[in-house]
Amino acid sequence: MRNAPFVTNYLSEHLADDAYATLDGYQRADGYAAARKAVRELSPDEVIEQIELSGLTGRGGAGFSTGRKWSFMPRDERPALLVCNADESEPGSFKDRLLLERAPHKILEGILIAAWATRAQKTFVYVRGEYAAAAAAVERAVAEAYEGGLLGDDIMGSGFRHEIVVVRGAGAYICGEETGLLESLEGKKGQPRKKPPYPAERGAFGLPTTVNNVETFAHVPHIIANGVAWFRSFGTEQSPGTTLFGVSGQVLRPGLFELPLGTRLDEIVFEHAGGVPEGRKVKGVIPGGVSMPILPAGQLDVRMANEFLHERHTRLGTGGVIVMDDTTCMVRVASVISYFFRDESCGQCTQCREGTGFINKLVDRIERGAGEERDIGILLDVAGSMEGQTICAFSDAAAWPIQALLRHFRSDFEAHLGTETCPFPASFES
């Protein structure tokens, strides 16, 4: 076994090693042994079974069972496709970029195993347009893999054939939504599709398609190499394994921390990221990218896994933890977040297109001191009308943070009513 059970950073242990991004370096660390095992010793169904039993859940935000997703792929005569969603753009998230830049072969190995399991002939790796270095790293790795017989017509002498194509996005947050991504892959505007049909039935180009996030693929070789019991020795019963928590904002040591799912949020913020600057206190923490509802300082005892975060009306999202200290004005936070959603709404659904703009204007009016008492109620009404009404989850993701900011920090909004001066003079600049 390449990873002894006590190694708790299996995804990130080699990320500091430049050579790990090369085929040689990756193979020196036993890279591609799991893919070899899969294609030589395991049937596709056995691989799906292992992944399903492992309890691996998607690390892109939705948290769905990876093995079940793979099992949805129909067995018909149509060629199957696989898509690696490397369109990371949820604000506060940067784990996929580091994996792509520092461990591209680990992603490719996960893709190969998934391709074997889902009988896919081709994978599109859709890399966010701004991620030039990551796209270059993956392109280099793909070229090396073809040269090394790890991609192409007869992979590892098994007769299995697979092709990987790297596609660069062009600057649209919504393409991270899986059906928006599929539209973009087809050469269209990245506007999400109605589901059903789900991608397994009709994905890219009408073909059966599985879409997984970068980090999700990275876990796969470790599960195949070390087994289900090993993987389940990390994390919780419902959320096994580790994940890469990206901590940013007002902490002393922002960075990427690989920890088991279920790790307490206060441990992440204080022990790993060093807590807030001296003399300050935590005011609020967003647990998983700006779409996820914020938690106030009193609720940092929560364990970071969806089954626990649900109880606090929030979710793990991408694991992008954003920390705000007590200088922070939450109206300004609402302004930054609502601007983002207004800017990135694809404009397809009325509730989202109109709602995101309306919320941003209203928040800014409150911040300027031109707001009235009833505006807070209107904000909540509009946010409520955006939930569950649209083609994709973007609209919900725009409503949740505003609802949570008002749930936990309503007094910040009230303090802004009728006054031009921010009650938090030391807050970050607008």
Place this chain on the structure above:
Amino acid sequence: MISDATRSAVAELMKHFPEKRGALLPALHLIQRELGHVATETAVEVAELFELHPVQVLEVVRFYNLIYDAPQAQHHVTVCTNLSCSLRGARRLLRQLEAHLGVVAGTATPDGRIHLGHEECLGACAGAPMMRVDERYHEDLDVETAKSILDALE
């Protein structure tokens, strides 16, 4: 005009997709690398290559922030101003760079050297504040470092 070399590169790209339209975004990247932007006349040429209506190309050009439909400054500089970066002074940095270049964010210097803008999260949150200069990331910036990076641009 799209060059013959780029045209054959686009034809090559098309082979990688089950339908050739899939190569549209990669093709637009290539064409933009050659011509600097994708003008309406260029979009019409692209539409011919892909057997699409020009509107189907133009709507894609306009949907994506990194495909430009008008001539661009020599360098694109974007400061990330989403939450993680703003919490660490990104908006102050952007104001200081505006003053340094004598432009308002969202516009270019009169000589067409630098377009300064802001960006909604570039995925470098632990290196905040940060900026992207053309294709390169610069992280953990202070204003002096950022200014000297801009001054060193051609």
